[in-house]
Amino acid sequence: GTASVLFVIYSLLNGINLSGVLLIYSGQSVFSAFLTTAGMFGLMSVYGLYSKRDLTAWGSFLTMGLIGLLIAMLLNFFMKSTMVEFVTSIFGVVIFLGLTAWDTRKLLQIGGELDSVEGNEGAHKLAIIGALGLYLDFINIFLFLLRLFGKRR
Numbered sequence: 001g002t003a004s005v006l007f008v009i010y011s012l013l014n015g016i017n018l019s020g021v022l023l024i025y026s027g028q029s030v031f032s033a034f035l036t037t038a039g040m041f042g043l044m045s046v047y048g049l050y051s052k053r054d055l056t057a058w059g060s061f062l063t064m065g066l067i068g069l070l071i072a073m074l075l076n077f078f079m080k081s082t083m084v085e086f087v088t089s090i091f092g093v094v095i096f097l098g099l100t101a102w103d104t105r106k107l108l109q110i111g112g113e114l115d116s117v118e119g120n121e122g123a124h125k126l127a128i129i130g131a132l133g134l135y136l137d138f139i140n141i142f143l144f145l146l147r148l149f150g151k152r153r
Contacts, residue, residue: 041100044101062099
């Protein structure tokens with residue numbers, strides 16, 4: 001119950017935060033970024049579900065990339081370089097697309113392992129955490145695409 005409530009609260013707070021971001025960009029930009037994000041996210045999820053490749057090694061590689069991305073974004077907060085913002089946005093899209101496939105595969109594996117266990121509270125918590133991971137992947141892809149291609153009002 002607590003994990004579900006925290007997930008809903010986090011989603012609401014994120015929605016409030018996103019509403020401020022969405023006011024900056026034109027409606028056409030938001031719509032285009034959303035459709036592009038949905039298509040890319042869907043394709044990477046399908047890839048994560050049906051790929052015969054082992055995606056477990058992607059996790060540590062993408063985590064290192066995410067840490068590097070956060071450091072670059074923090075440094076750019078002070079430098080204010082448009083080129084660094086452009087490059088970090090491209091890397092952000094690539095990293096979160098990879099995380100989408102990896103998170104989808106991870107959820108598939110967890111679901112397969114817990115499929116035989118009925119009424120397992122741990123499975124419910126893992127499902128919520130997995131949903132949060134995919135939600136964050138989608139939101140971040142969307143925000144990075146807006147930064148790349150969005151037209152400000």
